[in-house]
Amino acid sequence: MPMINRRDVLSLGLRAAMVATAGTAAASLLDTPASAAPPAPTYTTGSFPSAARGGAVTNWAIARPPGRTEPLRPxxxxxxxxxxxxxxMSMGVEQFLADAVRAGLPPFAMAAVDGGNGYWHRRASGDDAGAMVLDEFLPLLAAQGLDTSRVGFLGWSMGGYGALLLGSRLGAGRTAAICAVSPALWTSPGAAAPGAFDGAEDYAAHSVWGPAGLDGIPLRIDCGYDDPFASATEQFIAQLPSPPAGGFSPGGHNAQFWSGQLTSEMTWMAPLLAA
Known part of the structure; x- marks a missing residue:
């Protein structure tokens, strides 16, 4: 199951986006009086030992629109x-945020965290990346000055499944929107990829099938026609009480498809975060 990797991202021309970002920053410095205060950092990183993940050192990153210091929703x-x-975050998130806010979208932040390969739920090993996100990462974001009263979830493949799972567990009161991209979905435990679940009971305990958990949460699902999860995704959409935003379009399970959807996905999500 191919995932986002740095080589794929750079091959999509994101080097050019990074160069453009640097050029914009340089031009801004030339136009700014020496006495003016520099804008607040738009990119913050750190790490913490996650109790939910057995003490694993867990890296995180936050991107904000340039100069925005108010408590943004992430x-x-x-x-x-x-x-x-x-x-x-190497997909050019900082430049995307700058362009999005400049184009008139309500400002928001984007935050990512390491979750390992445990499919964002508690495993037999004791590793629980889902609890890490809900019980550790969200409080950390609040301590970093973000407004976590309502948040959005956006995930790819394993993370697409995770977005559905964690968004539903956080509930409609705090989940402003969920965007699942090429979600790793299987129609039965026997069909699941090795390592995705610890068995049939684990699959059932962490199932996202059925509308109850997602009720009241705005949902978007994007998937390529040639994605190996396309059939299961189609069946998942069919059992929802109403069609989600997004849909199917040409593409596969790769960074080229994912990066091509990001602008429309965030244009959809930003107003929901601000509501």
């Missing part, structure tokens, strides 16, 4: 298998 970015917070 979109929690959940990575796919064999990926990380740093790789997700």
């Amino acid at each position: 979109v929690i970015l959940l990575h796919g298998k064999d990926s990380s917070a740093a790789t997700v």
Whole structure:
């Protein structure tokens, strides 16, 4: 199951986006009087030992629009298998936020955290990346000055499943929106990829099938026609009480498809975060 990786992201031309970001910053410095205070940092990183993950050192990153210091609501970015917070953020998140707010979207933050390969739920090993997000990472974001009274979830593949699972567990009162991209969904425990669940009971305990948990939460699902999860995703959508936003479009299970959806996904989510 191919995941976002740095080589794929850079091959999509994100080097150019990073160069453009640097150029914009340089031009801004030239136009700013020496006495003016520099804008607040738009990118913050750190790590913490996660009790929910057995003490694992867990890296995180937060991006804000340039110069914005107010308590913004965050979109929690959940990575796919064999990926990380740093790789997700390397998709040019800072430049995207700058462009989005400049274009008139309500300002928001984007935050990513390492979750390992445990599919964002408690495993037999004791590792529980889902509890880490809800019980440790959200309070950390609040301590970093973000408004976690309502948050969004955006995830890819394993993270797409995680976005559905954690958004539903946080509930409609605090989950402003969920965007699941190429979600890793299986219609039965026997069909699941090795390592995704600890068995049939684990699959059932952490199932996202059925509308109850997602009731009242705005939902968007994007998937490529050639994605190996397309059939299960189609069946998942069919059993929802109403069609989610997004849909199917040309593409596969890869960074090219994922990066191509990001602008429309965040344009959809930003007003829901601000509501």
